[in-house]
Amino acid sequence: MIQKRTNESLKGKYNKIFDNGAYKNYFTFNSYSIFKAILSTASWEDKNVLDIGCGEGDLSAMLSFAGAKKVDGIDYSKEAISLANEKLKIKNVNFIVEDAHTVSGRYDVIVMAGVLEHMDKPFDLVDKLVNENLNKGGKIVTASPSFLNPRGYVWMALQILLDVPMSLSDIHFFMPSDFKSYASSRNLKVSMESIDHDWGGGRRTILDFKKRLVNALKDRELNNSNVPEFLKWFEEAINHFNHDNDSGAIMVTSIYK
Numbered sequence: 221m222i223q224k225r226t227n228e229s230l231k232g233k234y235n236k237i238f239d240n241g242a243y244k245n246y247f248t249f250n251s252y253s254i255f256k257a258i259l260s261t262a263s264w265e266d267k268n269v270l271d272i273g274c275g276e277g278d279l280s281a282m283l284s285f286a287g288a289k290k291v292d293g294i295d296y297s298k299e300a301i302s303l304a305n306e307k308l309k310i311k312n313v314n315f316i317v318e319d320a321h322t323v324s325g326r327y328d329v330i331v332m333a334g335v336l337e338h339m340d341k342p343f344d345l346v347d348k349l350v351n352e353n354l355n356k357g358g359k360i361v362t363a364s365p366s367f368l369n370p371r372g373y374v375w376m377a378l379q380i381l382l383d384v385p386m387s388l389s390d391i392h393f394f395m396p397s398d399f400k401s402y403a404s405s406r407n408l409k410v411s412m413e414s415i416d417h418d419w420g421g422g423r424r425t426i427l428d429f430k431k432r433l434v435n436a437l438k439d440r441e442l443n444n445s446n447v448p449e450f451l452k453w454f455e456e457a458i459n460h461f462n463h464d465n466d467s468g469a470i471m472v473t474s475i476y477k
Contacts, residue, residue: 251278251279253415253416253470254333254334254363254415254416254470254472255278255279255282255333257363257413257415257470257472258279258331258333258361258363258472259282259283259286261361261413261472261474262329262359262361262474263287264283264286264287264288264329265286265287265288266287266288266289267287267288267289267327267328267329268288268289268290268326268327268328268329268355269283269288269290269291269292269327269328269329269330269331270291270292270294270323270325270327270329270330270331270353271283271291271292271293271294271331271333272294272295272320272323272330272331272332272335273294273295273320273332273333273334273335273338274293274294274295274300274301274304274315275295275297275300275304276300276303276304276307277293277303277304277307277308277313277315279293279331279333280293280304280308280313280315281308281310281313283331284310284312284313288312289312290312290313290314291312291313291314292313292314292316292325292327293313293314293315293316294315294316294317294318294319294320294323295315295317295318296317296318296319296320297317298317301315301316301317320332320335320339320345320349321345321348323353324352324353325353326353326354326355327353327354327355327358328355328357328358329358329359329360329361330349330353330354330358330359330360330361331360331361331362332360332361332362332363333362333363334363334364335362335364336362336364336392336394337364337365337390337391337392337393337394338389338390338391338392339391339392340391342392343402346360346402346475347406350406350408350475350477354477355477356477357477358476358477359474359475359476359477360474360475360477361472361473361474361475362399362471362472362473362475363470363471363472363473364394364470364471364473365390365393365394365469365470365471366394366395366396366414366420366466366467366468366469366470366471367393367394367395368395368396368466368467369417369420369421369461369467369468369469370420370421370425370454370457370461371419371420371421371425371428371429371469372393372395372420372469374429374433375387375393376393378433378436378437379393382440382442383440384436384437384439384440384442385436385439385440386432386436394471395466396412396414396466396471399412399471399473399475400412402475403475408475408476408477409475409476410473410474410475410476411473411474411476412465412466412471412472412473412474413465413471413472414464414465414466414467414468414470414471414472415468415469415470415472416468416469416470417463417467417468417469419468419469419470420463420467420468420469421458421461421462421463421467422458422461423455423458425454425469426451426454426455429447429451429454430447430451433447433450433451434447
């Protein structure tokens with residue numbers, strides 16, 4: 221797990237994203253597959269659910285429609301919560317401006333989609349939620365990018381060796397072992413599913429890298445003229461990449477109390 225930047229420095233960035241409408245493109249690239257995977261992790265019927273980092277509220281709404289008794293969606297972006305309240309008016313869903321580190325109340329399931337990688341001390345937050353907010357027999361469901369795949373190998377090599385800014389918002393870069401080690405150290409049970417393999421080492425990786433590599437190398441004032449040649453090689457290698465339960469671009473992890 222590698223750390224870059226701080227969470228505090230990202231708050232202004234998120235407010236700007238939601239304020240100018242850029243969230244429509246920024247947060248929807250993988251949202252459907254992530255939300256679908258999260259919804260498949262539990263029976264939501266009659267559950268009290270906390271959705272941390274709810275953004276404009278789409279996942280919170282889906283959790284309600286899946287049968288949750290109550291959903292509290294929280295986000296530290298005032299603009300995001302304003303959008304959620306304006307767009308979604310569902311009787312059993314509440315949208316609140318709140319920091320995950322200070323949230324109170326007890327829940328059967330706590331959901332964090334695309335949250336932990338942006339936290340300064342992600343597993344300190346998980347500790348807090350397990351000890352203070354999770355009901356006995358409850359669980360935390362997280363979804364975060366995983367870097368145990370060809371996309372991740374390229375990403376981390378450039379970022380660590382050459383300080384190429386591959387992400388402008390991620391602080392941590394997880395592998396499945398990070399969550400397994402955490403759960404083991406706390407005597408918690410954990411289950412994991414890896415999704416979006418085509419983004420981790422397939423044609424969607426190429427689509428992502430066509431812009432990301434060119435721009436990231438340019439920002440670092442490095443030569444980016446060979447990116448097309450690299451992507452040609454990558455495309456030829458796709459059929460030889462391993463696709464298993466650890467190699468998808470996104471990890472959906474359930475931590476049980």
